[in-house]
Amino acid sequence: MKKIKNALVAQSGGPTVAINASLAGVIRGCLDSDEITTIYGARNGVEGLMDEKLVNLTEIFRDDGEALEMLKATPSMYLGSCRRKLKSMQGDSSEYDNIMEIFRKYHIQYFFYIGGNDSMDTVGKMSIYVKRHQLDVCVIGIPKTIDNDLVITDHTPGFGSAARYVAASVLEMAHDTNIYNTRSVLIAEIMGRDAGWLTASSVLARNDYSQAPHLIYLPEHPFSKEQFLEDLRAQFKVREHVVVAVSEGLRDAMGHYISAETSAVDAFGHAMLSGTGKCLEGLVAETFGCKVRSVEINVLQRCAAHMASAVDLEESFQLGLKGAAMALEGRTGEMAIVRRISDAPYQVVYESADVQQIANAEKKVPDEWINSDGNDVTEEMITYLKPLVQGQASVPMKDGLPYYLSLDADI
């Protein structure tokens, strides 16, 4: 009798618009393989996995192509998430033993974890455990993060859609801000603690009639309040209405957050920020006495599926498919990546990379892509970003409003 081989997939970390598209890709790839009998999903990442909270995805999606299409368009995490990082294996390996016990019970031969660099840490540790114990399980990582801060892959699923939302919002706010005949400053605060990719993407708001955002500040470059005020003075010489894009994670030359008074840390010890925009709003009001408004582009930048980039959703789906193919080839401890072949026409290929090189590393914006004044990005950045926001993904609608897929009957 043929050995039963099942697959298990889970999602982890913060939400994006595209993480379900990768889930859909994994499901499609597994459904299309004769090797795999059942695809399970674990609720709430490794946390739900350890509690054996599994759902049978084969039952849900096998005969329902429409549901799989809706899953592709659904923001956030269909299976739920967690912020749990597995313990180091030194000393206590009970978490891993527990997981492998569940893998044995459900005949899991292929495990897929979709997440950011903390999740790739989990993929790395699990694959080391598996190799060490010579277990017959392939552990595969699929990237996601709006921060675009994973190394090796050209960019990350979810980033393009978040970038599109940020750019469209900044453009629309530029229309909103310039209506009165009096000097004004609008400060858009954008997510990205340490990596400025998403803040940089606000540059795509510029077109042949709008130069907004007129100033862009990334966390990679030391921020000086004095220089910021000088930059505004220079802007006021040429325009009345200035739109500024700032990262939530701006720091001064000493490395202190601009919003230091409100900083706290999350479960991984990362600083949690808010208030950079508000802080600068106060500074501008005090210095220039003009109309100033700061807008925190909040959680919508990571969940506004109604502005998803078609390119992003398709690539995210393809990375899911690629992950399934990698597992079926017997690879383990690897992550599916995007490699860019050319900018124009935009072309990519999907490849496999060692997850150990990706886990816990962080890709920041290179110095050369920030202008020398530290208040804008370069043409190289624009060339890099532009292909990622192309195309309006189709949005499932009901009664005039977006309508997505939900595992729970009542959220």
Added chain:
Amino acid sequence: MKKIKNALVAQSGGPTVAINASLAGVIRGCLDSDEITTIYGARNGVEGLMDEKLVNLTEIFRDDGEALEMLKATPSMYLGSCRRKLKSMQGDSSEYDNIMEIFRKYHIQYFFYIGGNDSMDTVGKMSIYVKRHQLDVCVIGIPKTIDNDLVITDHTPGFGSAARYVAASVLEMAHDTNIYNTRSVLIAEIMGRDAGWLTASSVLARNDYSQAPHLIYLPEHPFSKEQFLEDLRAQFKVREHVVVAVSEGLRDAMGHYISAETSAVDAFGHAMLSGTGKCLEGLVAETFGCKVRSVEINVLQRCAAHMASAVDLEESFQLGLKGAAMALEGRTGEMAIVRRISDAPYQVVYESADVQQIANAEKKVPDEWINSDGNDVTEEMITYLKPLVQGQASVPMKDGLPYYLSLDADI
């Protein structure tokens, strides 16, 4: 020789997604009339009018149907805005004399002012002046406001699109908020100082899998922090993740704003608010110690043309056309309104109403449309709101991003 008759149009008050659709309607209506030689637009409302800052709209749009279509889809004010309320005519009528002098100079026979109730005050005053001096000028108001607080008209242009943005955002944030396996509260703070229509529209986020927002608080109903905490306790008995929609203008039984510590007043003496959500966020964190996030749904609710309701844009255009027709019939001191004939199928007619009955009045949410606990809206409200958010308006795109019309070459 036939007398030259020209038209002049201006926009005033806060931006909406649909105020340019009404402008497009006025332009279309005037272009199609043999009576009117030239259509001028005044920059920045009556302020630019008094400074003779006029643009020739006939030249821009006469032979460019595509530009008129783009204008229809463009958020905020193409002509710019002002917050200037004309002085009372008692004693000093110099502002009115000045305006009429400009009207004479440019042969203005038809004047259209697109705005909210402060702007209708201007329309009312100008039409009284015109009648008193037996001048041959028709003064017509076209409504707009995301607040939906104008009386007599069934609803206002711009409201449906703002409602659609709010509802879609609350739905997407509900997807975002329920991913972790721990109790959480999300508080969405929505615009509307005194009228709760826009906050109420968050109810449209509900569908057959999502009951979010689970609690809705309007400014028309006295807000009690104690009752709010009780409402949350009741919610926690049935769900872990609670989504709450609150108006920025919530007040306690004594009439004090919940965010009283941060209140200020604008040029019209209206209280300017922010911080209701932040204030309640602190209260929830303190009381329940759970994850809580407040999101101020900021200026995007009034400028996110990428989420415009097709019904809203078309009606706004029709109200512009109706205004033009009213002027050509020789009416003055009147505003174009929408009257609803039926809910299902949704049918409206466009009519004319005395602007004196509209200026400075405010339509609040009726008591009967708020549930008795003051934490939700009724079925009548849903029936009223639903038709207004139907249809995705087409969004002009360039390079993957929205691309609108701008009078200025560089905003």
